[in-house]
Structures are given as structure tokens and as C-alpha cells.
Amino acid sequence: MINVTVANFDAEVVAASMQTPVLVDFWAPWCGPCKVVGPLLEKLEIDYAGRFKLVKIDSDEQQELSQAFGIRSIPTCVLMSGGKPVDGFMGALPEGEIKAFLDKNLPAGEVLEAEVTGETVSDAPAADDPVARHEALQQALLKNPDDEDARFNFVKLLLQEGRIEDAKAAFAPVIAKTKLVRRFDSLQRWMNAIDFTTDRIDLTDVTTGFDAKIAANKRDFDARFGKTQTLMTAQEWTAAMDELLEILMRDKSWAEDLARKTYIAILDIIEPPKVKVADGQIPPVDPTVATYRRRLSSVVLS
Secondary structure, eight states, rough: OOOOTTTTHHHIIGGGGTOEEEEEEOTTOOHHHHHHHHHHHHHHHTTTTTSSEEEEEETTTHHHHHHHTTTSSSSSSEEEEEEEEEEEEOOOOHHHHHHHHHHHHHHSEEEETTTTTOOOOEEETTTTOHHHHHHHHHHHHHHTTTHHHHHHHHHHHHTTOOHHHHHHHHHHHGGGGGTTTTHHHHHHHHHHHHHTTOOOOOHHHHHHHHHHHHHHOOOOOHHHHHHHHHHHTTEEEEEEHHHHHHHHHTTTHHHHHHHHHHHHHHHHHSOOOOOOTSSOOOOOOHHHHHHHHHHHHHHHHH
């Protein structure tokens, strides 16, 4: 068990979760239920023998992290995997329910022994396995073509995999909804960025060309937006938003609000899918998304 602060959050939580799921326990010294769930989590970390890593965050001392995760009550536990929150629960759940939560979310080993029956459970794909996600989303769309969440996530996954034509085909049935459904508009802006770079084979050379124009004139917003589109194509999302912030700091309404709308589109794209947690609430906001939302607000409202 490790105590996490802003200083070591990236290393102990974000980076660590790329290798092993990290369970983040938000607590406070005065919280009675925290004193109940805390020892249970420490025991389970030992029992699960490396299948997850437990870290603790004092929500009073680390208010910036608490706000980034949208913590409203404690104890709140958030499971991080692949650098992002995938599930969570609130309150001092009994040990059996916590184990059920962990078993649902943690990748299985090659063979696990069932505690009660002695039966074995074979290996299963991890929750973030792209092949499993692809199949699940495709099946969801076949069953319900009007499922906007499934379609958004399916097209997003195809674009992440570089399957542009497949993504456009999956997006075609809802292309008329881009003015009505913001997340569909966000996907369209991503595909527009990809189309912009289609004839530009070497993105590094293209980006360098834009950098030269920007160095010569920091208010060359066309160059900045062109660079943003190449960064979006390369899925370098934070760098793309940083470039858009440079535009917004100089001209908030440039090109009919194009920079702000594109920035919001990127936030829609990088935000993890919403999933239900044990108490029926949605999981906390991704820290990167929360940080860049605050940056947008501070620039737009200044």
C-alpha cells in the first residue's frame, strides 16, 4: 500500500496502471467507514497476490486530486487500468462485495481456483482487450442500431486502430445527426482532421512546416490549426489541445469558434466510456480530461 500525492500520482497511479490495475482508495483520517474498508483492501491486496496494486489518497490533504476525480464522499475507490479509471465504488462495502468487484474487473490468471467449489476458471480477456471490445460493440450495434453510445465507442475504436474506411462506414448511418448529437460531431471533426492529413505522408515534416510558420508569426492561426489537425491524426491529444489553447488565448472567437469546438471534441474523444459502478453512479472523471476542462474554462472566462 502506497500513499499518493500530486507529486507521485503520475508514477504510482497512471504509469503503474499501464502494467497492473491500480485501486485508488480516497479516504480521510476522520472518516469512520474509511477505517473499516481500508484494512479490508490491504488484506485483499495480499490475498490477490499482485493482481492489483493498492494506493491511498488522503482526500483532505490532496484536494486537487479529489477534485480531478470528482470525489463527493468517502470512502470512494477507483480502479485504474491503462492509465484511465475503469470502474469504482463508494462506501464501506463488505469483503464479499469488494471481491466481486475485483473479480469482475481484474484480468484473470491462466488458471484460477474457485474458493468454494474447487473448480477452475480458465483465462479470460482483460476488460480493455481491444478485440473483445470490438466484438462487444459490434454485437451491441447489431442488436440495437440506435444505441448512440455503442456507435460512438465503436467508431472511436476503429479510428484508434487506424481503420478509417471501416470507421466512416460505421459512422455513415448517423452522419445526419452531427448537428444534434455533440459526440457524433466530435467524431466528424476527428475524421476531418484525418482527411486533412491524408495527402501529407510524413506528419513530422508537415508539423515542422507549421512550426516554422508559427515561429515567424504566433498569430498564424491557420498554421496552428493545421498543426492541431496533424496532432489529432497522430492521436497526440494533449499536444493538440495545447495548440488550440494558444489560439484561444489570442482570439477566443477565431473562425466562428472553431478552436473551442475542436477542443471540446477532443475532450469527448479522450474521455473514457461511462460505466455503472456499485452504487449506480458513474465513475469519476479522468484526471487528464478534468485538467484540460479547467484550462479551457480559465482561458474562455478570462
